[in-house]
């Protein structure tokens with residue numbers, strides 16, 4: 047099998063991360079499409095890609111196996127459905143979509159067409175996140191008691207002015223949680239398992255936007271553990287994300303993408319320092335200050351699984367979970383009551 051060939055849909059902020067990461071992961075990037083054709087042409091010329099003004103024309107090309115969606119979140123469903131029907135596998139940026147109805151339609155078309163549908167949730171692919179997951183599976187935490195994620199980020203007024211779709215219910219699906227903290231929420235679910243119920247407050251305290259810039263939720267996991275989720279774009283200057291997993295026999299604290307602050311289990315010393323390598327920068331204050339490398343591990347895992355004939359990560363059904371939990375948090379805040387999952 048030759049290299050897996052990719053087309054990119056959307057030539058905005060995240061697209062260069064895809065081009066860089068796919069190439070680093072051993073894939074071939076062939077083309078880019080954007081109705082703002084100047085953008086597609088400019089990025090295409092810089093990165094040596096054929097440019098299109100319409101993703102359907104690009105997806106009709108025979109020499110493309112997979113398309114990646116780098117377009118506003120509320121447009122993911124339509125583009126994914128169109129491209130799967132044209133025979134392409136699809137890797138969507140996060141969140142997979144902004145409503146469960148749209149996600150379920152995507153899942154249905156993936157099943158009908160037999161095309162893979164995956165979602166970029168790159169935080170899962172860092173070494174120490176994977177190390178904590180292995181420790182959970184091996185039972186090293188004993189009984190899991192608390193799982194927390196703190197995504198106290200900042201976004202500037204310029205960030206919101208930079209693209210009209212941001213911070214709108216229709217196209218962004220929410221604010222600090224649905225756009226920024228979705229990675230942390232995904233990782234929390236990946237490590238702690240599903241949530242049974244949630245009570246939350248969501249407020250818009252700083253930015254003149256439709257959606258929340260400050261959110262706090264308390265969750266009860268199905269395994270009985272409790273936890274806290276905080277997400278903001280209102281906390282200056284923006285802190286590194288923190289994940290804290292605790293049990294009767296162990297604690298792991300992960301900061302940023304991959305720095306362990308604690309990794310200690312009963313009968314073993316804290317080994318966190320041993321496992322820390324050079325940190326990949328996150329997007330605590332500025333989304334585009336994120337390391338280019340954050341996506342390459344997931345693209346490598348995707349390409350390896352695909353070429354081996356396996357289901358590539360992260361499958362759409364998995365990516366649905368964080369959207370469902372965030373929607374439950376919004377519902378709890380709106381209705382001022384505890385919400386039980388599934389919705």
Ligand SMILES: NC(=O)c1ccc[n+]([C@@H]2O[C@H](COP(=O)([O-])OP(=O)(O)OC[C@H]3O[C@@H](n4cnc5c(N)ncnc54)[C@H](O)[C@@H]3O)[C@@H](O)[C@H]2O)c1
Pocket residue numbers: 055056057058059060061079080081082085101115116117118119121139140141166168209225333
């Ligand atoms: N994984 C991450 O860490 C990460 C980081 C940033 C953004 N994202 C996600 O990436 C997606 C895009 O975000 P962005 O910041 O790059 O947005 P952006 O506004 O910078 O760029 C979006 C681009 O999509 C184009 N577009 C709009 N409709 C289109 C269509 N029908 N066909 C093709 N192109 C179309 C726009 O013209 C624009 O060039 C969002 O879902 C966002 O949540 C993920």
